[in-house]
Amino acid sequence: MNSFDLFGDPVRRRIVEILAVADRTSGEISRAIGSEFGISQPAVSNQLRVLRDGGVAEARPDGARRLYALRPEALDEAAAWVAQQQARWTHRLDALDTELRRGVAHSESEAQDDHA
Known part of the structure; x- marks a missing residue:
């Protein structure tokens, strides 16, 4: 188990x-x-x-x-799995944050162009 x-x-x-x-x-x-x-x-x-x-x-x-x-070492398997998943999600969330910031910057740039 x-x-x-x-x-x-x-x-x-x-x-x-x-x-x-x-x-x-x-x-x-x-x-x-x-x-x-x-x-x-x-x-x-x-x-x-x-x-x-x-x-x-x-x-x-x-x-x-x-x-x-x-036996704390018995928790290592679960901790390793959680760390692996966390690393994957951190990478994905960082990429999403980058894309969202690009989208906001692009929208702000377009809005400034429309007002000019």
Whole structure:
């Protein structure tokens, strides 16, 4: 599953947002997500497993509980794709801006010629 598939689900996006702030136990995540989305602890655990399997999150033992952390390098794929699209659009928008400025300059020139 690619990163965009992983982030397609609002519950998983919210878990990533929570983990971006700080590492959390599965219980903390379950309580936050459960109250926000109205889903059960097993449903939250399933979403955490999807994020682990996708390489976005990792779990490590912390005594009797599991502590989840975000793997920032897993976001690199999505960030690279966004940067590539942004570069394409920036180039296109710059070209559009140039053409619009040429059109405005041409219209102003014609208007001055008409008044002369």
